Amino acid sequence: MIESVLVVGAGQAAAVAARTLRRRGFDGRLTLVGEEPEAPYQRPPLSKDYLAGDQDRDELFLLTPRWCADNAVELRTGTRVAAIRPADRAVEYADGTVQTAGAVLVATGGRPRRLPGVAGDRVRYLRTVADADRLRAELRPGARVIVIGAGFVGSEVASTARALGAEVTVVEQAGQPFGHVLGEPVGDALAALQRDAGVDLRTGEKVETYRETADAAVITTSGGATVEGDLVVVGAGMVPNVEPAAGTGVEIAGGIVVDEYCRTAQEGVYAAGDVTVFHHPLAGRRIRAEHFDNANAQGMAVAKTILGRETAHTAPPWFWSDQFDRNLQCAGFTGGADRLVVRGRVEDFDFAAFYLAGGVLRGVFAVDRGGEVAVARELIAAGAAPDPDVLRDEDADLTDLLS
8 A cells, every 4th residue: 555645846736636536535645846936727717817917816726735735745946856755755946855655747848949049038938926926917908919929829829819909910830820730721710719809810921030129029920921929929839848757767758658557667666747749549549638628637537446456547638729709729730631521601600510530530620519529539539430410410419329
């Protein structure tokens, strides 16, 4: 029986794992170690409600100091782990001290990917609550905001900035937002969603140079355009924080490799959340899922595994985004599809797009149709091959397909 658990990281996966361990009866020593000075908090609101000023800071927190005290959880914030020691079931802190445990869980998440040559006093990245606090104070009516990257973080920041009255230019190197993942018809719709909201969206262009003057941030693009702004927000993806596990025998391949039970190749060492890469049976390959739902699911799965109640995490990935007064949701795997079936009207931003491969439903993307995504996710998990005519028929009840 494991008598102690040490969690390296204090984000979503770590918090869910801690709650699950205590709720499932684990009464041993439980330690969470985070580099940030904050208790564990939610990140999705940082680019949406919290950034807009519609959510208070206290509403972000997942584990409060009071909860930790009441549940005998040792929370060490502002503390960096230099390395884990699998052979010793221990971690070494940056100050040289060492702490042992029966199980070590790495849930270190990730950090924003930095763009070479894009640096200065006017450049912002968004990952932490401190980042959001700084940006929150700068998004005001008339502010000129340049967003590099039309991924979810970039698009959400653009949406929030427009709602606050800022002028927004988005520079995206792909032909459409998410076009390489969702296909051109859906990518075109997402581009139109931004442009209809007043965003100056420039697709098919990369940032060639960046400089700052006394009054502005200035970028030039691969298309020869010059864009000036008051600040630049970079949304270029995320880099997993694998450093504590590097050189320890834990397999790293674009993230810390785990199985469906969140076990690494080193006995007694586990990993969960954004830092992981794992084989997904529905995808037939290793994937990374840098999303809230995956962190939740892996946080619960790893806690059960540590307690000897192994429960595989095999559900199809699911994530959502709120932007430009629309709710976007995606589930499953949209890549590799050979057929796209649309239910509703893409041009009205009210549709569900179903991605099939060999007749089997593999993925779904929808705007303002969360109920249909929920049904589709069950069908994807079941390996269903639904009738395309039923999928596109607005009068058909998709729940009938579940039988």
